[in-house]
Amino acid sequence: MSALERARRLLEKWFPDRQILIRSNDSVSQLRLGKYAQLTLASIGVIAITWSVGVSGYSWYLDQRLAAREEQLFRSELSYNQLIARVTESQRRFGEITSQMEDTHRNLLSMAEKNLMLQARVQDYTSKLxxxxxxxxxxxxxxxxxxxxxxxxxxxxxxxxxxxxxxxxxxxxxxxxxxxxxxxxxxxxxxxxxxxxxxxxxxxxxxxxxxxxxxxxxxxxxxxxxxxxxxxxxxxxxxxxxDEVITPPMKPQAQGSGEVAGGVGGPFVAFEAEHPExxxxxxxxxxxxxxxxxxxxxxxxxxRTPLGQPADSYYLSSSFGKRKDPINGKWAFHSGVDLAGPMKTPIHATAPGKVVFAGWSGKYGKMVEIDHGNGLRTRFGHLYKVLVKKGDEVNLKGKIALMGSTGRSTGSHVHYEVLVHDKPVDPIKFIEAGHYVFKNEQDTAGNE
CATH class of the missing domain: 1.20.5 (Single alpha-helices involved in coiled-coils or other helix-helix interfaces)
Structure with a gap:
């Protein structure tokens, strides 16, 4: 296939016949473009584009040259300004050098004068030397x-x-x-x-x-x-x-009593507390x-109060106070109580004390009398046998005799008396009080 034929086919391929419909109001017109007309228009477009590109490139080239010229001009102006500055600096330095030379000249003149003065001084110093x-x-x-x-x-x-x-x-x-x-x-x-x-x-x-x-x-x-x-x-x-049973340990005695009253004395020293309390x-x-x-x-x-029981086992056969006498049946005052029990029942001291009588005492028969101090005494009569002697110290519940029926008695018992300052009182009250005391002591011991 020849080149002309290929060109023609390309032309037909790229530029086939075209119809352009143009509508204006109600009318429609038809415009037919052949391939040569299209080729002509395309050629004109290519030429126009090429011309535009060429003009744009030339304009850019001119702009570049103008910028280079402006830069060269700026550099020339800068070099000129630097040259002017150098000339100005050289003029300034020349002025300074001229001024320095003038100063040097003046200094030389001054030094010449000083030299003359120094020579005069040297001569003066020589004389002074x-x-x-x-x-x-x-x-x-x-x-x-x-x-x-x-x-x-x-x-x-x-x-x-x-x-x-x-x-x-x-x-x-x-x-x-x-x-x-x-x-x-x-x-x-x-x-x-x-x-x-x-x-x-x-x-x-x-x-x-x-x-x-x-x-x-x-x-x-x-x-x-x-x-x-x-x-x-x-x-x-x-x-x-x-007041009847408690007395001070030492009581002043009246003059002539033969006893010395307890004395007290000494210097007065006020008590000073070390702490407020x-x-x-x-x-x-x-x-x-x-x-x-x-x-x-x-x-x-x-x-030392006779609160104990004279015997462990007994019963009350005759109370304290007014009663009919068991021998003659007449009313009489009973100075104690009769506590009956078996013959030879042990008799105990009802409080600590000192035996002041132990032996036969008339109608009491065999009797024991104990002095407990502070005017308190107890008597135990009609005893079968006395187990203590006068002067003995006895303790509470100490065995002092055996129950009997000696003296004016009708049977086995103990005649128990309590005397306060030689005045008989009811012994049962002492025995009952003793029951209360000994019971409390037993309760206290049990709690401990």
């Missing part, structure tokens, strides 16, 4: 004298230096001592703080102890009051009063002490 030689000899002598004085001063300085060294050693010793003293002071301050802390704790413990003491004192006082009340109740049960505690302790003394005295007298 001769005088100085003479002065030098005199100064040499003075120097020798000064050297001697300096040697003496050096000796003094050496002595002062030695003393300074000694003082330095002493100062170091003092510093060592001061350091030790400061350490000891710090330790003392630490101990002081510790002691203050311990003192605070001790004060707190003292306050706690005061509280505990108050509570204990209160409990002791309450216990003492309760016990005193119980013991006074026991005495009331016997018919005795506290000490005085209150001492007053409370004194009050409790008085109550305890009263309790001890009362308890001691209760112990």
């Amino acid at each position: 001769a005088v100085s030689e003479k002065e030098k000899v005199r100064i040499s002598a003075l120097r020798t004298s000064m050297d001697n004085q300096m040697n003496a001063l050096q000796t003094q300085i050496d002595g002062i230096t030695n003393r300074n060294l000694a003082l330095r050693d002493e100062l170091e010793t003092v510093e060592t001592v001061m350091s030790r003293v400061m350490r000891e002071r710090d330790q003392a301050m630490q101990r002081s703080k510790k002691l203050q802390s311990e003192l605070g704790e001790a004060r707190q413990r003292i306050a706690d102890l005061h509280t505990i003491q108050k509570q204990a004192m209160q409990r002791v006082a309450e216990t003492a009051d309760s016990t005193i009340l119980e013991l006074e109740t026991v005495l009331e049960m016997t018919g005795l009063s506290v 000490d005085e209150q505690f001492v007053n409370a302790a004194l009050a409790v002490g008085d109550r305890m003394d009263q309790l001890v005295s009362l308890h001691d007298r209760i112990k």
Whole structure:
């Protein structure tokens, strides 16, 4: 296939015949474009595009050349300005050099004048040098004298230096001592703080102890009051009063009695309490002490009060007071009670005391009488056998005799009397009070 044929086919392929319909209002017109017409239009378009590209490229080329010219012009202007600046700097430096040369000229003139003056001074110094030689000899002598004085001063300085060294050693010793003293002071301050802390704790413990003491004192006082009340109740049960059985340990005696009254005395020293609560505690302790003394005295007298039973086994055969006499049947006063039991029943002391009579006593038959102190006595009559003698000390429930029927008696029994200041009282009250006391003691022992 020839090239012309291929060109023709490409032309037909790219530029086939085309019809363009143009509508205007209600009419439609037809425009036919052949392949050559299309080729012509395409050629015109290509030429127009090529011309536009060429014009644009040429314009860009011109712009580049113009920019290069402007840059070259800017550089030339910059070089010109730098050249102007250099010329200005050279002119300034030339002015400075000219000024310096003028100053140098003036200095040379001044130096010439000074040279003349120096020459005059040299001549003057030459004349003075001769005088100085003479002065030098005199100064040499003075120097020798000064050297001697300096040697003496050096000796003094050496002595002062030695003393300074000694003082330095002493100062170091003092510093060592001061350091030790400061350490000891710090330790003392630490101990002081510790002691203050311990003192605070001790004060707190003292306050706690005061509280505990108050509570204990209160409990002791309450216990003492309760016990005193119980013991006074026991005495009331016997018919005795506290004043009848309790007497002071030492009572002043009237003149001529032969007994020495107890004396007290001594210098007055005011009590100073170390703690604010000490005085209150001492007053409370004194009050409790008085109550305890009263309790001890009362308890001691209760112990010596005949509250025990004369025998372990008995029955009441005759009461205290008015009765018909068992022998003659007449009304009579019975100064004790008759406690009947089997023959030879053991008879016991009803309280501690001292035997003041043991033997035959008329209508009592064989009798034992015991003194319990403070005007209290007990008698045991109609005994079968007496087991103690006068002067013996007996204890509570101590065996003193055997039950019998001696003297004015109708059968085996013990006639039991209680006398208060030689006045007979009802022994049954003492026995009943004893039942109360011994029962409480047994209950207390059981609780413990």
